[in-house]
Amino acid sequence: MRLARWADGADLGEGFVIEDRVVPFPNGLRVAQVLEQGLSAARRLFERVAGDDGVPLDRVRLLAPLVPASIRDFVAFEEHVEGVSAGVEGTSHVAPEWYEAPTFYFTNPHTVLGPGEAVAPPVTQRLDFELELAVVIGGVEGSDGRNLDPASAGAHIFGYTIMNDWSARDLQAREMKVRLGPAKGKDFGMSLGPWIVTADELAPFEDDEGFLDVRAEVRVNDELIGFDLVSNAGWPFPEFVAYASRNSRVVPGDVLGSGTVGNGGCLGELWGRNGALAPPPLAPGDVVRMSIEGIGELVSTVGATVDAPGVPRARPRPRHRTRGL
Incomplete structure (x- = not known):
């Protein structure tokens, strides 16, 4: 369905x-x-x-196939981490902590875009896409979605959709130095679509370990940029759901992104591997076409940048501990 x-x-x-x-x-x-x-x-x-x-x-x-209750986005592909870290740190590196659990961040459910809808990015010199497969959570009778184990978490997967996590890499790099984020480098747009495909439709693609063996591709202006198998993730999707619910809760309408697939699932990975901005960052008018086997195709365009009002720099304060009389 x-x-x-x-x-x-x-x-x-x-x-x-x-x-x-x-x-x-x-x-x-x-x-x-x-x-x-x-x-x-x-x-x-x-x-x-x-x-x-x-x-x-x-x-x-x-339109976007749902109005998400929340959006968690994981970083679950080792090859993606290797490539991006080469650009940020100068050498390919995967932190030992990455292997311990499927880490995620929360992003903005209020700037979700649908198929064909143009993204309006901030002023950036390094606009990027991220090709992902996303889980959509559904209701399960008798479960409140808390502290699920992997065996029971799979029942909460209602279906899947394609996710494009737009990224302004220069803004993101500055924010990450503060050791919190990403924020404005990410929250301006997230494309979902073209529809939700129910979990039973993708069950035939599951391998013996529960990974989805589906091919994902991304093209920019009809040029193939990257492709990967979603089964190259570090964890199968029920384990994403279980971890998200740990000491917390998943509810119907939640969206959980797989994180960017490897082998060119985003430009940032290729920039790190190539040591240069090649392929070039996205520009207004570019068309990004993502396809995932068993799901369909999500096509998005890059609109004009928006120069939003600025915010003043922090003001140094004297750090008084008491108020003067």
């Missing part, structure tokens, strides 16, 4: 993509509600509308 949100002129719709048409959910349900009900309920809804005419897919404009 494929779940989507779309615009048909001034009308908005949410439902299933069935062959070459979109079919609304019964009773005006929304993607968020279907995620909360879980996969079994989604199958029953699909059976109710599978024979409906719907609207031709090429007549609508697809």
